[in-house]
Structures are given as structure tokens and as C-alpha cells.
Amino acid sequence: MELLGIVDESAPDPWHTKAMADEYEGFRLLNLDTDDAETAERRLTDAGLRTSGVLELERDVDTEEGPRTVRARAVHIDPRSTPEGHVGIAQHLTRRYVHQPRYLNHPNGARGLGAVLIVAADTEFDRMMNRYTRMVEATARYEGPVAVLESAAARLEIVRASHAGDVLPGEPVPASSYLAAMTVLVDDVEDARKIVESGGTVTQPTGGGFFVSARHAYGAGLFFTRG
Numbered sequence: 236m237e238l239l240g241i242v243d244e245s246a247p248d249p250w251h252t253k254a255m256a257d258e259y260e261g262f263r264l265l266n267l268d269t270d271d272a273e274t275a276e277r278r279l280t281d282a283g284l285r286t287s288g289v290l291e292l293e294r295d296v297d298t299e300e301g302p303r304t305v306r307a308r309a310v311h312i313d314p315r316s317t318p319e320g321h322v323g324i325a326q327h328l329t330r331r332y333v334h335q336p337r338y339l340n341h342p343n344g345a346r347g348l349g350a351v352l353i354v355a356a357d358t359e360f361d362r363m364m365n366r367y368t369r370m371v372e373a374t375a376r377y378e379g380p381v382a383v384l385e386s387a388a389a390r391l392e393i394v395r396a397s398h399a400g401d402v403l404p405g406e407p408v409p410a411s412s413y414l415a416a417m418t419v420l421v422d423d424v425e426d427a428r429k430i431v432e433s434g435g436t437v438t439q440p441t442g443g444g445f446f447v448s449a450r451h452a453y454g455a456g457l458f459f460t461r462g
Contacts, residue, residue: 236348236417238453239263259409261454262417264321265351267370268388272308272326279324282369285313287323296332305332319353319363319412324370343430344422349462350390352381352418354399356411363412367391390418406456407449416449416456424461431459 239252255263269275272289279286293306311323327333355363364375364382371391373384380398384391394402396411403415421427424444431447432438438445444460 237264259454261409261449262320262414262456264323265414266309266323266325269324269326272310272324275324275326276310279310279312279370284366284369285316287311287313298332298335299337303329303332305329316366318359318410319355320414343427345427346420346422346462348417349420349460350392350418350458351414352392352394352402352416352456352458354396354403354408354413354415355393356396359412360393360395363393367393403456405448407454409454414455416458418458418460420462421459422461424459427459 239250239255241248241252241256250264276286276289287310290309290311291306292309293304295302296305306328307325308328309323309325311321314321353363353367364384367384368375371384371386371389373386375382375384377383378392380394380401382393384393396408399406399408399415406415421444428438428445431445436447436451438447440446441458441460444458446459447457449456
């Protein structure tokens with residue numbers, strides 16, 4: 236999970252954060268993981284998706300041993316074909332500099348992301364399902380109105396906009412299609428909820444945990460569940 240924000244109006248803006256913020260604040264980018272960016276790019280192209288090709292990315296980060304360079308290879312899908320947000324696949328070459336031990340333990344017991352929930356405009360739903368089915372190579376199953384695509388590396392949940400209120404009652408609707416929420420896996424749901432509420436954030440109970448509204452999480456709904 237990465238937060239993008241504007242802290243210096245004159246700074247370079249390679250992710251076009253200003254343009255995204257002008258549209259709406261929220262969950263705007265989704266990257267799936269791969270061990271082989273070139274193979275992933277060929278698979279996406281063979282599936283008829285337009286991509287950026289394989290991009291070589293790097294940036295410097297602070298580590299306990301001093302500055303180090305994070306390197307990755309990424310494939311971005313043409314954003315004109317993903318109205319829900321910016322979507323891509325990334326291969327970390329220096330994961331140890333991203334997953335530094337000092338950053339992996341959180342008071343709320345967070346262990347990782349368990350799922351991403353996407354709202355699809357009714358007219359986009361079939362195209363979106365077809366695209367993500369090819370991307371994660373999974374067969375859809377349904378949990379109520381939610382289509383679930385699950386593989387070893389990802390669980391994607393897609394719901395038609397006309398049924399979004401059944402899953403996200405009363406939540407903001409920033410666009411016709413959008414990345415709506417993510418599921419955070421925690422060690423202990425009750426401990427996590429106490430910590431979240433102790434900071435003044437309102438939570439709502441769910442079947443397997445609790446939910447924080449996008450109104451209180453910079454535009455991204457957050458489900459918390461044990462995992």
C-alpha cells in the first residue's frame with residue numbers, strides 16, 4: 236500500500252498525482268505482483284490488452300544500512316482501457332529494500348492485503364470481468380452480487396455499480412467505475428478495531444471483522460479481517 240500526495244507543488248509529479256487529485260481523492264492505482272515481467276507482458280498482449288511494454292523503474296530509499304536503490308520492472312495497462320483506475324503488474328528486483336523488517340510490524344497487527352473490491356459501471360462490467368479473468372487467469376465465482384476472481388497471488392472482487400450499495404451501503408460514489416476498497420488482514424480483529432477507534436476513527440462491524448468508510452480513509456474503503 237502506497238500513499239501518494241502533494242507536499243510540494245513545484246516537485247516532479249511522475250505519477251500525475253495532481254491530475255488524479257483534481258478528479259477525486261481515493262484508491263487510484265492497482266499493481267499485481269509477478270516474478271517475470273516479460274512473461275506477464277506477453278500474456279497481456281496475447282490477451283489483446285495494450286500495454287506500456289516492460290518499464291525499468293528505480294528510486295532511492297533509506298535503509299538501516301544507508302541509502303539503497305529499489306529496482307523493479309513494471310507493465311502498465313493502457314489507462315484508456317481501465318476506467319476504474321491505473322492498473323499494472325510489477326516485478327520487484329530488490330524486494331528486501333521495500334519489505335524492510337522495521338516496517339513489517341504494525342501495532343494494529345496488519346499482515347497484508349487480502350482482497351481488492353472494484354465497482355464497475357453496469358455497461359463496463361462484462362468487459363472488466365473479461366479483462367481481469369485474463370489478467371489473473373482465474374474463473375469467476377459469485378458471492379451474492381460480488382464476482383470473485385482468486386488466484387495464488389490475488390483476490391479481486393468486482394460488483395456492478397447498481398449493486399454496489401449492497402456491499403458498500405452509504406459509501407461515496409466518486410466515478411462510474413472505480414477502485415472502491417481493500418481488505419487488510421490482521422492478527423486480531425478486536426485489537427485492531429480498538430487501535431483504529433482509539434485514534435478517533437469510526438468503524439462499522441462486518442461479518443468477519445469491521446469496516447472503515449472511505450470518508451475516513453482518504454477515499455479508500457478499508458475492510459479489516461483476520462488472516
